[in-house]
Amino acid sequence: xxxxxxxxxxxxxxxxxxxxxxxxxxxxxxxxxxxxxxxxxxxxxxxxxxxxxxxxxxxxxxxxxxxxxxxxxxxxxxxxxxxxxx
Numbered sequence: 001x002x003x004x005x006x007x008x009x010x011x012x013x014x015x016x017x018x019x020x021x022x023x024x025x026x027x028x029x030x031x032x033x034x035x036x037x038x039x040x041x042x043x044x045x046x047x048x049x050x051x052x053x054x055x056x057x058x059x060x061x062x063x064x065x066x067x068x069x070x071x072x073x074x075x076x077x078x079x080x081x082x083x084x085x086x
Contacts, residue, residue, distance in 0.1 A: 012049030017072055018061060019047045025065045036064035 022032050033043040038060065045051045046061070053061070062069040 007052075008049065011052060014053075014072065015047040015049035017074065018065075021062075021067045021072060022047075022065045025067070027065060032061075032064050036060050038064075 022029070025032075027035070029043050029047065030040055032038075033040040036043070038046075038057065042051065046053050046057070058072055059069050062072050
């Protein structure tokens, strides 16, 4: 079964938002992964939108990068990559 296109888009948008918040906190992916206890490769895949993180994982991510949980769910500042998928 093919992944739902809106879900893929949502996961990529979430990943971009996490990356923006991490960069604003002046953290590398390696630093954020270490602080959070999330394996580095998994952190990368979350930012790429390749995995669907649980609410618990999102809470851990938010704490690690020093933002409010709900901050991760707001739309990204960047409009890059918002092209519609087919």
